[in-house]
Amino acid sequence: MPELLVDNLPVEVVRKNIRTLRLTVYAPDGRVRVAVPLRTPEEDIRQLVLARGPWIRKHQERFRQQTRPQPLQYQAGETHYYLGQPYTLQLHTTDGTPHVRLEGTALHLYEKPGTSPAQRKQLLTAWYRARIKEQLPLLLAQWQPVVGVRVHEWGVKQMRTRWGTCNIRAKRIWLNLELIKHPPHCLAYVVVHELVHLHERLHNQRFWGLMDRFLPDWAQYRRELNQHSLRAGHQPDAC
Structure with a gap:
């Protein structure tokens, strides 16, 4: 998947047949992905990521602070x-x-x-x-x-x-x-x-x-x- 570096932040870029840009932060590692219309200029993607910088960092920090559950073993007493x-x-x-x-x-x-x-x-x-x-x-x-x-x-x-x-x-x-x-x-x-x-x-x-x-x-x-x-x-x- 193509990746763009924006202010030292790796961003996965997915081009789709859509009309608007969509930015998503994923748990548990806080990776960032942007889905964009097929012909969206790279500069528009950079500006979106920069504008949403505080929002991205807030969610990445929240994910880092979360306690990740241990995998279930399906044993008695669990x-x-x-x-x-x-x-x-x-x-x-x-x-x-x-x-x-x-x-x-x-x-x-x-x-x-x-x-x-x-x-x-x-x-x-x-x-x-x-x-x-x-x-x-x-x-x-x-x-x-x-x-x-x-x-x-x-x-x-x-x-x-x-x-x-x-x-x-x-x-x-x-x-x-x-x-x-x-x-x-x-x-x-x-x-x-x-x-x-x-x-x-x-x-x-x-x-x-x-x-x-x-x-x-x-x-x-x-x-x-x-x-x-x-x-x-x-x-x-x-x-």
């Missing part, structure tokens, strides 16, 4: 999160179908003898996916009338650098599976955020004004969500 609450992983052998059950303060994983950590991860991931797919229809039913839009399709997937995405033309939204580990209001914030993109594509004054109208506490929820790095060592971008 802490896993669901809807913002910690649960202790308990392992049990079973002759039946492997499954996960939430009870009290524990996540009980029933497995065949010889199950590997990778297989336990698959079981838990499937359980998380089922839980978020239960909740998203309810959230959409709640918030679509408030925002005044309707999506044609929605889905869930693992994303390294986004909490959610919206395809405006197709009226399709995707939500990050990791959201199910965070408090319910954080999931609601991302749902509303993506729905508002069906009114306004850009993160501009109109967009944030609509967020203020539909979800007045959105900034608090956003700060709370972005305090957490993803277990894989990545965090959704700081835009």
